[in-house]
Amino acid sequence: MIIGALEAGGTKMVCAIGNEKGEILKRISIPTKTPETTMPEMIAFFKNEKVERLGIGCFGPIAPDKTAENYGCITSTPKIAWQNFNIVKAFGEALSCPVGFDTDVNAAALGEATFGITQGLDCSIYITVGTGIGVGVYLNGSLLHGMMHTEAGHIMIKRHREDTFAGNCPFHGDCFEGLAAGPAIEKRWGRKGAELSCEEKVWEMEAFYIAQACVNFCMTYSPQKIVLGGGVLKQDMLLPMIRSKFEELMAGYIQTKELADITNYIVPASLSDNQAILGCIKLALNA
Numbered sequence: 001m002i003i004g005a006l007e008a009g010g011t012k013m014v015c016a017i018g019n020e021k022g023e024i025l026k027r028i029s030i031p032t033k034t035p036e037t038t039m040p041e042m043i044a045f046f047k048n049e050k051v052e053r054l055g056i057g058c059f060g061p062i063a064p065d066k067t068a069e070n071y072g073c074i075t076s077t078p079k080i081a082w083q084n085f086n087i088v089k090a091f092g093e094a095l096s097c098p099v100g101f102d103t104d105v106n107a108a109a110l111g112e113a114t115f116g117i118t119q120g121l122d123c124s125i126y127i128t129v130g131t132g133i134g135v136g137v138y139l140n141g142s143l144l145h146g147m148m149h150t151e152a153g154h155i156m157i158k159r160h161r162e163d164t165f166a167g168n169c170p171f172h173g174d175c176f177e178g179l180a181a182g183p184a185i186e187k188r189w190g191r192k193g194a195e196l197s198c199e200e201k202v203w204e205m206e207a208f209y210i211a212q213a214c215v216n217f218c219m220t221y222s223p224q225k226i227v228l229g230g231g232v233l234k235q236d237m238l239l240p241m242i243r244s245k246f247e248e249l250m251a252g253y254i255q256t257k258e259l260a261d262i263t264n265y266i267v268p269a270s271l272s273d274n275q276a277i278l279g280c281i282k283l284a285l286n287a
């Protein structure tokens with residue numbers, strides 16, 4: 001089967017072709033402009049490849065409820081041109097094939113659960129920390145939705161005692177994303193994270209915020225594994241600091257075999273940055 005996969009991001013659209021085995025056979029990247037400009041390029045790519053199914057992992061918020069009138073829409077995104085655009089309908093009509101649809105971070109969580117480090121687990125969390133922060137929850141064998149999908153990148157967290165930065169989220173100020181995403185790091189310290197690799201105080205504060213979120217998600221979802229991805233996690237020193245701070249904040253309250261082995265509980269993404277594309281392949285197979 002020829003399967004199309006679309007990792008739809010705010011900056012670029014990664015279009016790929018794969019198969020049921022999780023093999024990625026071809027990919028291209030198209031800048032995210034307006035639907036009028038970007039959609040024809042993507043449709044032409046998938047048509048040329050004669051895809052039989054398509055899976056979309058999309059920037060959001062989105063409307064993933066198939067019973068809702070606006071199912072398939074990108075909703076209150078800051079990218080004005082894409083607000084209320086029905087991306088599922090557009091591709092379904094153009095390609096005449098089933099289309100699977102979810103958030104980009106849910107797709108990443110699904111990719112890890114299907115082909116990666118969380119295979120065989122009933123519950124796992126995928127957190128991406130980059131330009132924004134997203135959280136995908138794989139619970140009891142499926143992605144968690146409820147009334148739409150989780151927006152756990154915007155949870156409210158306790159401020160670090162030395163942090164005077166107001167926060168960068170236009171909606172909530174000092175939520176998790178507002179304090180810990182890449183743009184927050186740059187605005188707080190005056191330089192991009194990649195230029196601050198040797199500044200331990202930067203990463204101690206970042207670890208505090210990410211570990212605090214991991215504790216919250218551990219308490220609320222009881223995942224068997226937490227996977228961390230995204231550009232901010234490319235800092236080599238950060239993951240051990242997160243694990244250490246997590247154990248400090250947890251303070252021994254939950255005692256399970258998973259938490260007894262912290263290096264195998266809070267882990268890096270395992271699929272060479274292909275987790276979202278592979279999740280899109282699974283979304284297509286499920287469609």
